[in-house]
Every structure is written in structure tokens, then in C-alpha cells.
Amino acid sequence: MQHPAMLVLLLSLLATLRSAFHTHAEFALENLALRQQLASLSRSSPRPRLRLTDRAFWVGLSQIWSRWADALVIVKPDTVVRWHRAGFRLLWRWKSRARTPAESHVTPEVRALIRRMAQANPLWGAPKIHGELLMLGIVISERSVSRFMPKRPAKPPSQTWRTFLDNHLGSLASIDFFTVPTATFRVLFVFLVLVHNRRRVVHFNVTEHPSARWTAQQVVEAFPKDTAPRYMIRDRDGVYGEAICRRLEGIGVKEVLTAPQSPWQNPYTERLVGSIRRECLDHVIVLGERHLLRILKSYFAYYHSSRTHLSLGKDAPEPRAAQPPGMGQIVELPQVGGLHHRYERRAA
Secondary structure, eight states: OHHHHHHHHHHHHHHHHHHHHOOHHHHHHHHHHHHHHHHHHHHOSSSOOOOHHHHHHHHHHHHHOTTGGGGOOSSOHHHHHHHHHHHHHHHHHHHHHHTOTHHHHOOHHHHHHHHHHHHHOTTOOHHHHHHHHHHTTOOOOHHHHHHHSOOOOOOOOOOOOOHHHHHTGGGEEEEEEEEEEBTTSOEEEEEEEEETTTTEEEEEEEESSOOHHHHHHHHHHHSOTTOOOSEEEEOOOTTSHHHHHHHHHHTTOEEEEOOTTOGGGSHHHHHHHHHHHHHTGGGSOBOSHHHHHHHHHHHHHHHHHTOOBGGGTSBOSSOOOOOOGGGOEEEEEEEGGGTEEEEEEEOO
């Protein structure tokens, strides 16, 4: 019977020693923690609702007092840890937003010019506007340009270039047809000859009734003497026939045929056709052959001399010289019937 009494005495002694070693600061912190919880409970019934200040109190207390969890009653210690992590994420999100470089060095004039270009050229994205700004001597990152443009839906990435195309870029051309409906529901065929190294369209023509002989003649007209490329990419459309094979062989050009139903193997021309549709033909109604020829002539004039290309380092097929700010004010020149614009500096 003496053992329980001795055990109680021993526990009492340990509690006394523990109290003796408590510092005044710990008693004060424990008292503060308990008072804060009582204040929280008095504001809520039946379940306490903690305010942002309550959460900040416990997060701060956990950083300066090692025994904060012993005094916590109304929530679990894990909850305080989650509050701390959430506060850490909010802090670094705020710091990241505060340090964005686009706001610091872009003048209001340049921001207004970017918005003006985006509004006047709804078919342009950040790369094209960035290219135009470089031509005007305005040094800015493409990422900054995109920040000041109106938000637009994301577009799918372009197709991957094949190793053969990269290795033979300087001696490679491609041909292709695409169709255009007219106002009277006739179908016109557009024939294109594209040289890859500078993305130049060296020849194009329009017909309602394409034939192998007509197509072969277009290839001959596209390449005068000693200007033909080494390789010519084309698909397996039956319109080409033996006539074009003989003409290409006669001018020393080796054909490279794409696999059936594989337009991605002729990506340069496919991308060109897509650009013609998106940037021009999707916005007009074609009346006939002559009308279509005039439209394409206007578009290719813009395409070669003004339009900046990602693959050409934001330059045009016919190189454009950058114009520094000292050359004068920026003027806007409409092209392709106002669908696109060219920006230049001219003295007042």
C-alpha cells in the first residue's frame, strides 16, 4: 500500500521541480496564448471562427516559443503549420509579381504603340509586333510585348522541321496547290513555288483547270536558267504527272516525294498556305481569277518586304534595315487593303 503513496509523492515532486524551472517569460507566453484562445471563443458560437489576425498570431507565436503547441486547444498544431505554409506561398507570389521586368523599362509611348499595332493588326501575335519594333530600333523583349497586348487564345505550336529540311535548306524548294472558292461558288487552284532559304515565293499563278502541262510550265517560269534548286519537294497529287517529272529532270532538279497523306513532310509550304488563308483570304470574298491574282500580288508584296518571320530572326525575306529612334517619328503604312501595316520612321 506504500507504493501508490510513494508514486504520488514522486509525481508531486516532479511537478514542483518543473514549476521551479519555468521561466517568467514562458509563463507570460502561456498566459497570453490562453487569453487569446478565450477571446476567440467568446466571439464565436457554437464553433469558433478564426480571423486572419488569429492565424497570424499563432504563426508568429510558433516562431518565438518552442512550447506553443502545448498551449493550443482550439485547433490542431498541423493547422498552424498549414497557415504558415500558405503565408509563405502568398509572400513569394507577391514578391514575384513585384519584380516583373516589363513594367520598369517600357515607356508609356512604347506601350501605346504596342496596343496600337495589336488593334490595327488583329491577325498579328507578339512575335510579329516584336519584329516590327526591332525594325524601328525599339529594344524590348518579346515577353514584354505579349504583356501589353490584348489577351488572345493560345495557338497550337508549329510543326517540327525534319532533319532533311535543315540539312538542305539552302538548296531546297517546294511546290504545292491550294484551292480558293469564289463568290459564285467556283473553285480556283493556286500554284505556289517556295524557295526555303529566305522563305521567298518565286512564282505563283491561278487557274480553274490545272493540268500536268500547265504545272510543268509554271515550274520552268519559276526558275530561269541556272537558278533552279537542287531538290524539289512535292506531294503525290496526280495533277503533276510525267510532264513535270521530265521538266524537273531537264533543269537538273531532283524530286523529293512526300509520303501519302503526310503534309507535315512539306512543312514550309503548308505553313505558307496557312498564313495566306489566315492573314488574307479568310477575310475577303474572291470574285474571279483576276481578282484573286491581284489579292495575292498585294499579299506577297507585304509578305516579302514587310512581314517579319520567326525563322529569319524576325526579319523579312527581303531584309529590312532597323531604323533607330533618331530617324524620325513612327508612321503607319497600310498594306493588303488595311489587313496589315508596316511601321517606319520618317523625318517630320
